[in-house]
Amino acid sequence: MSEPLIEVEELTKYYGKHRGIIDLSFSVSEGEVFGYLGPNGAGKTTTIRTILDLIRPTDGKAWVFGRDAHLDGEEIRENIGYLPGELSLFDDMTGVETLKYLANIRSGVDWDFVDELGERLQADLDQDMAELSSGNKQKIGLIQAFMNRPSLLILDEPTSGLDPLMQQEFFKLIEEARKNGQTAFVSSHILPVVERLCNRVGIIREGKLVAVEEIDDLKAGVLRSLEIHFAGAPPRERFENLLGVEEVVLEENRLRCKVVGELDDLVKEAARYEVVNVISHEPNLEEIFLKYYESEGQEAMEGGPNNA
Amino acid sequence: MLNNIMLKTLRDKRKTLLWWAVGITLLDIWYSLMFTSIEGDLSGINQMMENELIKGLLGGAHNLATPEGWLGAELLPLLGPLVFIVFAVSFASSTFTGQEEKGLLNVLLANPITRTTVFLHKFSAMALGTLSLGLAFWLSNVIGTSLANMDISFLSLAEVTFSLVLLGILFGTLTLALGGLTGNRGVGTGASSSIGVVSYLLNSMSEVISGLKPFRPVSVFHYYRGGEILRNGLSWFDILVLLAGIVVLFFIGLYGFNRRDIGV
Incomplete structure (x- = not known):
């Protein structure tokens, strides 16, 4: 195993009194596709935004490429492609304009690759964002995350809005990225997506990391x-x-x-x-969680999983 | 226009800027032309100006029959500041916290740029936008006063415009600073507007109410002299105070923005 690409230690975030994430520790190695699985509101986006230094942790720390996520944020983000969970793009710009603008802020964008991505995802690059459906916007979001072949892809709910055919294309893109030696951190609330893509998976529920497992072990228990x-x-x-x-x-x-x-x-x-x-x-996520809770015993039951 | 954040921000506001420039041009030319139509019959207005309160609100007592007096009676003390402050405050809030509330800063700041860069670009865009509006203001006054045969130097008009631009930028920076500290669009616009109104009233009322006089230097408007600039030229002390205010507010906003969470 090589140096961890992402390392998170006792990361905690409260928004005022509201729970974001509590005491998270995990690491992601170079070249792996790490799944981050949990229901909506579990704290997946909070974790990701802390790693990107968009929000500041209440406690704990994060390192990316061995560097401090806060102090060296600018250099770190040089090599990160990020797809936000709730993607907002400029309404009055087309896909091409959006990508050009972002490419000017970043470096190393390969326009042949952008064209290829556009074709493969069947993205409409000439319409204003305001006129695109959420699925078509998501494609632009994916292209901008992949377009400079970053060494780390951080994708928050990447399949949301994509039709099954485009999901398959997205799976292929991740597979190719992995072969290229790129690392991916993929959050999702959909188990089959994580099963399909990832080597390892971290499971988060109500702000706490319940388990980090090899995907095969997870599948065996589902x-x-x-x-x-x-x-x-x-x-x-x-x-x-x-x-x-x-x-x-x-x-x-x-x-x-x-x-x-x-x-x-x-x-x-x-x-x-x-x-x-x-x-x-x-498979119902709650059932998976219940299994981990049962194995954790009495203490874990206090959270009261509501598996209706 | 997509090369950097500042140009992109100006691009976002290009239509707004254009319409403001058109509006202010029409206003200025119309205002100057009014001078020719009522030049002969100013007794009524001059009489009205004998009322201390009205005099105070309209920038002091001057002979309205002179170009300086005419421009300094309403356009420069009241309409000009109103236009520049409203423009700069709304520019700053829509391009900064306005975009943040739409989740756009989330996408932007995930790139290899610092928050300092973003804040600097947002400030520069607001300042350049206000300066462009200033250019339209000056040009249209040059045209208007020429059409109305008003004897007034273009340099004096430039000086008073410069002062107006600084006043606008100061309020725009105040909005950015409040946005940097709180991330809340409403706080930025609301507080900036209230401070503007209170500041204006404090300054103009102190002409009439002597008890307010000691507090006058607290008002930003004290350092923007309107029509007085046409008669006496720029006071460099006033300019320095406005500039210092801009610099201080800029760094307060930057400090806040670097420390806080970015909204989704």
Whole structure:
């Protein structure tokens, strides 16, 4: 492992009496894609904005490229591409004008690459920002984050507003950036996005870092809701004792259950009968958090996860 | 216009600046032409000026039949400062905290620039914008007084314009300073406007109410002499006070801006 690219130590931020983040410590290594997962309002944006020196921590410190995030902010940001969570761009400027303006403030923008990004993301660069949908604005935001091939990408909810096709293109961009040796810090409240992109993931809830895990370990622990429709009702008891399968409910021809880890046993058992349809529900973040809370024991339950 | 933050800021306000310049040009020319139409019959107005209160509010007693007296009766003591202060305050608040409240400074400051750079550029844009308005003010007065055959030197007009520009920039910087300290657009505009009004009233009322006289130097308007500049020329002490005020407010704002959180 090389030197950490981002290092955060006991970082705390209160807005007056309101909680921002509490006592966060973690680090991101060079070349990794680090996922930052948590529900809205958990403190993801606060963490990012502190790292960028846009806001000042109440306590604790952050380092980027081994340098003090506050004192050396200007030099640090030379090598950061940032996509804000709530992207605001100048209403009366087109995409090209916006990118030109930002390129004049930064250095090292490769215009061939900008054109390539524009094409791949199908961005409309000639319309005024005021006339663009949020998804199309998001594309301009992504281009400006990537356009000078920064060594660190900090992307706050990058997939918001993107349609599935563009999400795939975005995943490819991150993959290419990783191959280029770039590092990415990606925040999201959507588990599949983080699963798809990241090597490691930090999980934040109510301002506190609940866990930092390798993505494979996280996946192994994720509880998935599955619904399998059969041509005829299968015997329920055949599914009840399968490894990792819980909460089995059979309603006529429909089997609903929750699965932790690999789906192999369940799929093989289901294949014995005629399967009409399989529906996989997105894992609920709260359920993941609950799992970590349970493992943390009594003290952690005080926060009272409201998993309705 | 996209080369740096200052030019970009001026670009954002180009339409506003243009319309203000058009407005002030029309006002100035119209005001000078009024001089020709009522030149013969000023007795009524001169009589009105014998009222101490009106005299105070309109910049002191002068013979309105002279170009200096005419310009110094309403345009220079009242309309000019009003235009320049409102322009500079609204310019400063919309380009600084106004943009911050829209989340635009968040994008800007994530770039490799310091807050000091941003603040300096915002200040320069406001100062240059006000100076451009000053140029329009001077030119239109040159044209207006020429059309009205008023015998007044262009240099005197330039001097009084310079003083007005500084007054405007001072209030613009006050707005930037309050924005730098608080990040709140309303505080910046509200407090600057109130200070402007109180300052104006304090200065003009002290002509009439002798008890206010000792407090007159507190008023910014005390250092902007309006029509008096046309008669006696610029006072360098006044200019220095205005400049010092600008510098002090600039650094107060910069200090605040460097310390606080940037709004989303």
